[in-house]
Amino acid sequence: MRNENKVSAGENLKRIRKELGLRQHEIAGEDITRNLISLIENNRAILYDTAANIIAKNMNKIMYERDINIFIKPEDLLNPERYNARKKANTYIEKLENILIEKKFNIEPEKLNEIEAFLNQWDLVDKKVRIYELLGDIFYISNNLNREYYYYFKALEASYDYPNMKKRYKLALKLVYNCVVTDKNEEVINLCNYMLLNEKDIPDRFKGVFYYDIALVHGKLEEIDKSLEALKNAKKHFTYKNNMDLKKVLILEGICYYTTKNYSKALKSYNELLKILEGKNIADETCVTYINIIQVYIAKNDKEQVIKYFDKVMSNLPYVNEDSFYLPEIYYETSNIYLYLENYEASEKYLNAALALSQKSENHNLYKKFVSTLIDLYIQANWLDKLRDLMNSLEDKIYNIKLNEEFILVLKLLLYYVSQDDHKATEIIITNLLQKEKEG
Structure with a gap:
């Protein structure tokens, strides 16, 4: 077997070219002849920096046109040792992809340190971006938000050494989602605005997604006018084919109008949403929309309309899938509506159902919210025995705060x-x- 240390730059160029499925005339372009490429590959001419730059540029142009995420630096052609490093990077990528497939997320710290050291030693831009993104994906699925943020940030940062990288916006959206969940609000706004201003290949729909994320954060910050402006921009990029995106926009739009007590516009948004849902047999989203409408009528103290739309909720509720993400909140809001109607027994029934689902899913934030509301219910209904029993059941949790x-x-x-x-x-x-x- 040939010693890799003795592989010439010309021989290295030949093996890289062949692995990429390229012919000599394709990488020659206008500035270098095919004959020169042949001479270099056969060690009859030296591969100088200038020629390596031109060849790498031509290779990357072809990879871009073929939508292949490979980026060749001149050093990859000039230094044969980088060939083996790229091969090793591919083994890391394959192992990380298998972790995602097999869902065995216990990566040892030593292995992470080994990967980091390798990427620091070899500046393989395309491999670095992919490996960091895969690590971000792994920690996203395993719900390690801090690690997820770290690796998505590193991937996006590395991607800017990868000129004309396609679909960078998808990587940015993963980081944005993490920042939304972890309340890095200013970072969300800055990152979305940066992508919208500087990325040229973002499809129209994803521009809308960036605007929606901006609106979502402004809404969380109670900057309602800014949120509505961003939603207006998001709508420009969504069509009725983008049902999922439009639904999210209309829900947030309705919430914004509700917050500012512009009830007529809030109802307009929710009714537009109902038109999209019509005939789709999506019981959970239909229930959520009717509940939002009910909240408007509760604010207006229009009991007749509350009862009218509550009947619609209750007629759809039996068809909501037990695994629906929305079901705990639907039960919770159903309980609140019964509380408004002063039906304490029914209110308790649905609140306990919400509480049971939050325990089953180990959603501690929802659990605390539902318990707090149950305490309020028992106080309002003057059910002191039930309140005492509840507080006794929570004693251990209270002492462990x-x-x-x-x-x-x-x-x-x-x-x-x-x-x-x-x-x-x-x-x-x-x-x-x-x-x-x-x-x-």
Whole structure:
């Protein structure tokens, strides 16, 4: 077997060209003759930097036209050792792809360090982007948000050393989604705006997705006018063929109008959404839309319309799939509507159903939200025995709450007022804290 250290630059060029499925005249282009390529590959001419730059540029142009994510640097042609490094990178890629297929996400820290060291040693841009993206995918599926962010960020950062990289926007969207979930709000806005201004090959639909993500963050920040403006731009890039995208836009649009008490426009958005859902047999999304409409009529204190649309919710609810992502919230909002109608028994029934689903899915945020509402229900209904039983069942969880110094200070203050039988002062502190939490 030939010693790889003795492979000449010309022989290295030949094996790379053949692996890419290219002919000599294709990589010659206008500035280098096919004859010179032949001489170089047969060690009868030297591959100089200038020729290596031209050949690499021609190779990359063909890879781009063929939509193949391979980027060749002049160094890949001049330094035969990089050939073996690219091969090793391919083995890393294959192993990471298999991890995603087999769903065995326990990557050892030592293996991650090995991959990082390898990528730092060999500046293989196309391989670096792919490996970091795969690592981001793995940590996304395994719900490790910090690691996911780190690797998607590294992948996007590396991609800017990859000129004319196609579909960079898809990589950016993965990072944006992580930032939305982790409340990196300014980063979402900046990244989306940057992509919209600087990327030329973003398909129309995905421009709309970037605008929607901007709108979503402005909505979270209660910057409603900015959110509505971004939604207006998103709509320009969506058609009725983009049903999924349009539905998200109309829901957020309705919420924005509801927040600003522009109830007529909120209802217009929700009714437009109902037209898209009509005849689609999507019971969960239909229920959510009717619930949003009901919330508008509750705000208007129009009990007749609340009952009218609540009947529509209840007629669709039996057809909602038990595995629906929306079902816990549908049960929760159904409970709230029954509470508005002062039907406490039905309200408790659906709230307990929501609570059971949150426990089953181990969604701790929803669980805490539903328990808090159940406490409110028992207080409002004056069901003190049920309240006492609930608090007893939560005793272990309460004692295991992690306390910070500020919370300890509040508890000490409350304990002092209780010892002084100053119930009014105690009530004021608790009420103000709960109100602040509600508003925040």
